[in-house]
Amino acid sequence: MKFAHLSDVHLGFQKHESLQKIERQVFEKILDECISRKVDFVLIPGDLFHVNIPEMRVQKFAFAKFRAVHDAGIPIYVVYGSHDFSPVSNSVIDLLSEVGYITKVTIPTSHEDGQISLKCLIDPKTGVKITGLSGLKVGKDREWYEKLDRDSLEAEQGLKIFLFHGGISDMKTDSGMDGDQMPLSLLPQGFSYYAGGHMHKFNHQSFDGYSNVVYPGTPFAGYHADLEDNANGQKRGFVLVEFEDIIKSVDFVEIENTEYEVIEVDANNRKAESVNQELLDKTRDIDPTDKVIIVKIAGELTTGKTADVDVSAIRDKLNDAGSLVVNISKNQLRSKEYSITEAKGDNKDEIETNVFAENIGQLRFEQQELLGEQGVKLAKKLLQELGQGQLVNEKKNEYIPRVRDSVLAILGVNKDDSQ
Amino acid sequence: MNEISVVGQVVGGSFGDIVIRQKAGTDLEIGDLMVSEENGSFLILQVFSLEFGSQIQDKMQQMMSGVNLEQGVVDAHFYEPDFVNYVLARIKPLARVYKENNEVKIPKSMPSFFNKLRLITKDDLEFLQKEKDSVFVGYIRSGSKVIKEAEVWLPAEDVFSHHMLIPATTGRGKSNLVKTILWSVLDTNKVGALVLDAHDEYFGRVGIGLKLHPRAKDNLMYYTPSSPPVGANRLTINLQSIRPEHFEGIVDFSDPQFQAIRMAYRQSRKNWIRDLMLTDAVDAGMESSTQARGEFAAATMMVVQRKLRLLLSLEKDEEGVVFSRHEVFDSTTKGLTTVDDIVKDIEAGKVVVLDTSRLGDEAELLVGNIIAAKLLQKYKDAKASGELQRKPVATIVIEEAPRVIGVDVLTSRNDNIYSTIAKEGRKFKVGLTAITQLSSVIPKTILANMNTKIILGNEMKQEREAIIASASQDLSEDDKNIASLDKGEAIVTSIFVPFAMPIKIPLFEDIVKEKGVTPDNSKTKVF
Numbered sequence: 001m002k003f004a005h006l007s008d009v010h011l012g013f014q015k016h017e018s019l020q021k022i023e024r025q026v027f028e029k030i031l032d033e034c035i036s037r038k039v040d041f042v043l044i045p046g047d048l049f050h051v052n053i054p055e056m057r058v059q060k061f062a063f064a065k066f067r068a069v070h071d072a073g074i075p076i077y078v079v080y081g082s083h084d085f086s087p088v089s090n091s092v093i094d095l096l097s098e099v100g101y102i103t104k105v106t107i108p109t110s111h112e113d114g115q116i117s118l119k120c121l122i123d124p125k126t127g128v129k130i131t132g133l134s135g136l137k138v139g140k141d142r143e144w145y146e147k148l149d150r151d152s153l154e155a156e157q158g159l160k161i162f163l164f165h166g167g168i169s170d171m172k173t174d175s176g177m178d179g180d181q182m183p184l185s186l187l188p189q190g191f192s193y194y195a196g197g198h199m200h201k202f203n204h205q206s207f208d209g210y211s212n213v214v215y216p217g218t219p220f221a222g223y224h225a226d227l228e229d230n231a232n233g234q235k236r237g238f239v240l241v242e243f244e245d246i247i248k249s250v251d252f253v254e255i256e257n258t259e260y261e262v263i264e265v266d267a268n269n270r271k272a273e274s275v276n277q278e279l280l281d282k283t284r285d286i287d288p289t290d291k292v293i294i295v296k297i298a299g300e301l302t303t304g305k306t307a308d309v310d311v312s313a314i315r316d317k318l319n320d321a322g323s324l325v326v327n328i329s330k331n332q333l334r335s336k337e338y339s340i341t342e343a344k345g346d347n348k349d350e351i352e353t354n355v356f357a358e359n360i361g362q363l364r365f366e367q368q369e370l371l372g373e374q375g376v377k378l379a380k381k382l383l384q385e386l387g388q389g390q391l392v393n394e395k396k397n398e399y400i401p402r403v404r405d406s407v408l409a410i411l412g413v414n415k416d417d418s419q
Numbered sequence: 420m421n422e423i424s425v426v427g428q429v430v431g432g433s434f435g436d437i438v439i440r441q442k443a444g445t446d447l448e449i450g451d452l453m454v455s456e457e458n459g460s461f462l463i464l465q466v467f468s469l470e471f472g473s474q475i476q477d478k479m480q481q482m483m484s485g486v487n488l489e490q491g492v493v494d495a496h497f498y499e500p501d502f503v504n505y506v507l508a509r510i511k512p513l514a515r516v517y518k519e520n521n522e523v524k525i526p527k528s529m530p531s532f533f534n535k536l537r538l539i540t541k542d543d544l545e546f547l548q549k550e551k552d553s554v555f556v557g558y559i560r561s562g563s564k565v566i567k568e569a570e571v572w573l574p575a576e577d578v579f580s581h582h583m584l585i586p587a588t589t590g591r592g593k594s595n596l597v598k599t600i601l602w603s604v605l606d607t608n609k610v611g612a613l614v615l616d617a618h619d620e621y622f623g624r625v626g627i628g629l630k631l632h633p634r635a636k637d638n639l640m641y642y643t644p645s646s647p648p649v650g651a652n653r654l655t656i657n658l659q660s661i662r663p664e665h666f667e668g669i670v671d672f673s674d675p676q677f678q679a680i681r682m683a684y685r686q687s688r689k690n691w692i693r694d695l696m697l698t699d700a701v702d703a704g705m706e707s708s709t710q711a712r713g714e715f716a717a718a719t720m721m722v723v724q725r726k727l728r729l730l731l732s733l734e735k736d737e738e739g740v741v742f743s744r745h746e747v748f749d750s751t752t753k754g755l756t757t758v759d760d761i762v763k764d765i766e767a768g769k770v771v772v773l774d775t776s777r778l779g780d781e782a783e784l785l786v787g788n789i790i791a792a793k794l795l796q797k798y799k800d801a802k803a804s805g806e807l808q809r810k811p812v813a814t815i816v817i818e819e820a821p822r823v824i825g826v827d828v829l830t831s832r833n834d835n836i837y838s839t840i841a842k843e844g845r846k847f848k849v850g851l852t853a854i855t856q857l858s859s860v861i862p863k864t865i866l867a868n869m870n871t872k873i874i875l876g877n878e879m880k881q882e883r884e885a886i887i888a889s890a891s892q893d894l895s896e897d898d899k900n901i902a903s904l905d906k907g908e909a910i911v912t913s914i915f916v917p918f919a920m921p922i923k924i925p926l927f928e929d930i931v932k933e934k935g936v937t938p939d940n941s942k943t944k945v946f
Contacts, residue, residue: 080946087946108945114938116945134946144945146650170653172756185647205752207653209646344808 001126004039005214006030006238007165007197008047010083010222011062012054018324019221019292024061026220026257030238031065033253035072037240040126042074044102045197046081046135046165047222052091059092066101075123076102080134081165081197083222105132105163117149120156128159128243135165135198137180145186153188159245162187165197171205171213184210192247200226201234202252212247214239220257227327231260231294258324259291267333268299272308275301279314288323298332306333338362352380381410424537426453427508429530436896437464437510437529439536440472443501447508448562450900450921452539455530460517462530463539463918466562467896468509475503510536511896513918521546523917541568546917550574552609554600556873557922560908565923572603575610577915578871579814582841582850586858586886587875592907593854594620596873597816598629598927600852601770602934605632605639608768612852613761613794614816615787619776624648627928629772631935640764642757643774644747654747654773655754658692658731660789668828668835669784670730675719683723693741693750696724696733730781745777747786762793768811784823784835791815791836791849798847812848815840820853825860841865859885871913873922876904892919 009027014020034042049058069076084091096102107119120129131153133144153162169181187194189209196203199215200222206212216239221227230236237255242248263282267275275297286293297309311328318326343354356376365371370378385406390399408414426445432438441447447466455462473480475497487495497503512526523546530536539561547559553572558565587593597614598621604610614621622641623630629639641647642654663680666672672680680695687694700720727733732744741750748754764771775783794813801807815837822828823837841851842865851869858866859881866889874890877883883901887894890912894901897919901910907926912919 085946087944089946106945110942110945112940112942114940114942116943136946142650143943147939147943150649169756169760170655170753172760173752174756183647183650183652185649185651185653207753208746342805 001040001244002037002240002242003041003043003126003128004030004034004037004238004240005043005045005195006216006219007045007195008081008200008216008218008222009044009220010047010050010218012058013050013222016325020057022258022324023220026236026255028061028065029255030219031069033238033255034074035069039074039240041123041128042069042076043130043161043163043195044076044078045132045163045195046079046085047083047197048078048081049084049092050222052084052086052093054092059095062092063096063099063101066096070101075125077105077121077123077130077163078102079104079106079132079163079165079197082135082137085134085136105130106134107131111149114147115149116144116147117152120153120160126159126243128161129156130161130163132161132163132195133165141166142182142186145182148188150188154190159192159243159247160190161193161195162191163195163197167198168196168213170207171199171203171215173201173203184213187213192243193241193250201229202237202239204239204250204252212241212250214241214250216252219255224327224329227260227292228262228294228296228329230257231262231292261286261288261291261293263293263295265295265297266299267297267301267309269302270299272301272304272310275309276313279309279311280317283314283317288318288321288326291323293318293323293326295326295328296332297328297330300334300336303337304335305338306330306335309333352383356380378410382407385410425535426538427536429455429532429534429536430507432509434529435511435893437512439508439510441469441506441508443505447506448564449903450560451508451562451564452513452559452921453510453536453561454539454543455534455536457515457531457534459519460515461543462512462526463514463516463543464510464512464530464536465921466508466510467900470507470509471504472507473504516543516546525917538564539566541566544569547571552576552607553603554578554610555603556596556600556911557909557924560921560923563905563908571911571916571920571922573871573911573913574915575604575607576812576848578913579610579812579850579852580845580848581870581914582845582868583814583852584820584858584861584866584869584872584886585852585854585875586856586872586877586882587854588856588877588879588882590906591875591877591904592909592924593875594618595907595927596875596909596924597621597852597854599924599930601629601816602632602927602930605629605634605770608638609811610770611765611768611811611813612770612816613765613787613790613813614770614772615775615783615818616772617775617783617818619643619774622651622772622774624774627931627935629770631931633934633936635936638769640761640769640771641774642761642771644745644777652757653754654757654786655749656747656757656786656789657752657754658741658748658750659689659755660758661692661748661785665785665788665792667833668823668838669788670726670781672723672726675716676723676726679719679723690750692727692731692733695720696727696735696741697739698724700724730779730785732779732782747778747782758790758793761790762797765794765813766797766810780822784837787815787817788836791840795836795840795844795847795849798849802847807848810848812850814850814852816852816854818854820851820855821857821860824851824853824862824865825857826862827860829862838865841868856882858882858889861885863889871911871915874901874904874910874912876906876908877901890919894919 014023084093097104105121109117118131120131122129135141167181168184170184194213196215200218202217203215218226219236235254237253240251240253265278315326341358343358345351345354356379360375425442427439427441430438430440451466453464486492514523515526516523547569549572552575554575556571558567559569622628641651644654647653663684683695684691700717731748733741735741761771801810823835824841840849844850874886883898891914892912907924909922910919911922
């Protein structure tokens, strides 16, 4: 017997058409593999979709593929991830569950004494017991684990699987992996397999009391950094597990997505012109046709602004040469000349004022209202406005114009002024 | 002054050793704090010695006793005994408090002759205001009387960066004090602490502990190697985190052995310990006793392997995977980020408790060494980039401190990170909180650098002398006082307090009872 474990598909994440296509292809290919390999069931512990209600295009192809898996008699067991979660069952996950294509495995009971107990669901064909908890943003699901009635779960006999969505600090392999991690000790012990989601790289480890804690990783890309990892050789796919009354093997099945090229430029102690030249030279050396191109520029320029590093020319050049998409990362590029001096203050407001006041002298504009004390005030107003989050129930296409119009009003310019 | 509250009157003596006559019916104790009201200020004085005084000559008293004892005269008594016989107390001035602004200064004058003294009250101690980001250590104690309204708070950043010493013998309340201190450290994120908990007693794995602090969820991290309780972290350190210099001053390697270690590190880098442990010294052609081509004698290599095996409890399985029996060290992919994670937590002002109870002495110090070295380096870097001010002060709590800062360790081996921190950590906001039974074996230079000492009871004269000699205030008359400190009683001497403060440390259990969290029994919605 065997089951498949995939997670963090993040359907609907990609904005670029060619990447959307890959996102879909990879997803469909994995489920086709599940059908052709005749798995007994599929586990998806969260972040199947990038948002709780993705656009119709995504829903259409997802439903079609899930129907195919359903028709093949393969049940799919899921928990919500931090991206597709909805506290009021207002997620496409719920829709899929409602029509019977997938099954949410969390069957909780909240007791008067605060304890939470979970009931195991039993896969009808294999008799495997399955349960789990969804993942919430900023580790809010930790409370569930702390209140979990672990004894009853640990006492369950037979082959049992726990689905969870969250980073496990014990499994970190890279200290750069920050964010909400929870210790493994929060999970109940004694399960045969822990199907994890949230971490985007394949990871399989066993610990005392916790055998087979597994993250398959994202099959393509759910964060921008994933593409860069892919370009640097990160393998993507899903996990195939063979079992009888115990887990017999856990294998990573690679699913290829696309080809990549990486252009990296170290800008440390250099001028913008020389960085631009190196970018051009390196662009000439590669064949970008049908590839995802990752351009990474990092370091501290000796003179000039970071904006002097001209990435638009490179982008155009690569696009013209037939690249699928060009991803340019400049967020680690600094400039000695225009570095931000930090400033102190007793509170947030004071710190902001002091940082602006400390740095505004570096700017050279003809418009006097952008400089001096006036400039500081303006910058603070802009910062405040741009820091506004999206309102509850506000759509993105309402949110963006709202913030844009407010910002333009603060600057005292019209939308049409630039044209 | 209310006549009823008078306990004595100044009758003689000299500066630092003033003699008062105790009022009949009062019962002065060693360590009692009293107040002499002066013009616009008052002096706080402390009893350091008590003796009898009498207007009748000694020989006469002895004869009277003979009559009383030998002739069975039962109704013999002194005529007006309260006038004739009395107690004389020797007291020393601790501080002068100016009433106008509550300013506290070191006294430079005597109380007025014949001035009447009273016992200290909470109103006299109003200058003990809790300042922002301070650490609670206990209540002012006058003799054995505790003034609960007078809480003693120490400025956290100052006391921790200038190192703290907690000298005491067993059973005098060391761990209760450490828990009390850490409890208030947990209140804010202004102090980050690494606690090497050799007895696994601070977190409260079973029973009461720091885990019951209301902010424990955010501010307390507990690492333990074996079956971590729910929510706790597994203490696993990957062997890749260990570098040769981490053994310096901790493990007794000979020069050739250290060279072999460094060579192994140069050759294998990250996996040097694993590779070194898997090297068969003889097969690797190291039979020769000479060190040709940078190779080492098989014997040296084997000694190094044996020492590492014992130190880190290493074994290898049939597949050649090196692992440690107590699971703290790992040669595969576990624990790769533990050191970084712990350092980050300390930098974020959290208290990190490491349960090192399953580790041997040297392994415990090694774990602390790896983390402390990284922490100090990060704080040094922060200083270089001008960011140190924003970081919380960091302290490393270490028991039986002479293991790393004792005279014999520092003279026989190279400096280790703990002694480096003791000497220069202050500049980088990294300090030691050293707990010891044996202060006398810590070099004077280091003892003098420990600018806050919370002295608990100690019956060993040699130890008391070492503490008194390095105290921030003059404790030369306090030898008996320190010897007679009961469990939970202490004297705080520090450059950050105006005088050596006698305190009573509350029972940690009482603090938890009063301020600890109660279990959350509210119903929780699960989606």
